[in-house]
Amino acid sequence: MEIREAFAQNLRTLRRAKGLSQEELAHQAGIDRTYISALERNVYNASIDVVDRLAEVLGVDVAELLKRPPANPRDSSLNE
Amino acid sequence: MEIREAFAQNLRTLRRAKGLSQEELAHQAGIDRTYISALERNVYNASIDVVDRLAEVLGVDVAELLKRPPANPRDSSLNE
DNA sequence: TTGTGACTCCTAGTCCGTT
């Protein structure tokens, strides 16, 4: 799978795990609300400083946001 | 330090560690040579797919390219 | 072998709104 897709999924998962709304996350990271929404829907290729700012607010390492999910042997086509 | 600066340094270090010229790396990653040069000089905020492509060619994890160097207590201002 | 300026083209990213 493309890295931006993994990033989109991780962003949404981690944001929810933190109990934050898109708007709260956007505000804390100094990023536009609609842009967060777009990133989670895999619309854009985020730049590394945006990823870094988001990771900081979410309290995780950048690597955590960019990590690809382990491939599932059962349904190989879903995550590549 | 900003993440793009860390990325610039890591890119140059890892490329040289692999014994590759900018041109060789550029060719293998499907990127223009002068663009690699610019990235290593911290001219741009690279997008995550570019970082991903470079990491792949260099045979390292994306996290390796984005890792900040450990701060040196001696000269605190150099790496921030 | 790499740095740099100049130059396009297109997307990242913001801001307004409505559903």
Place this chain on the structure above:
DNA sequence: CAACGGACTAGGAGTCACA
């Protein structure tokens, strides 16, 4: 609360000639 639209500006993506 989130998806989504249009309109807009800054800056990334990509190439070339030349030092």
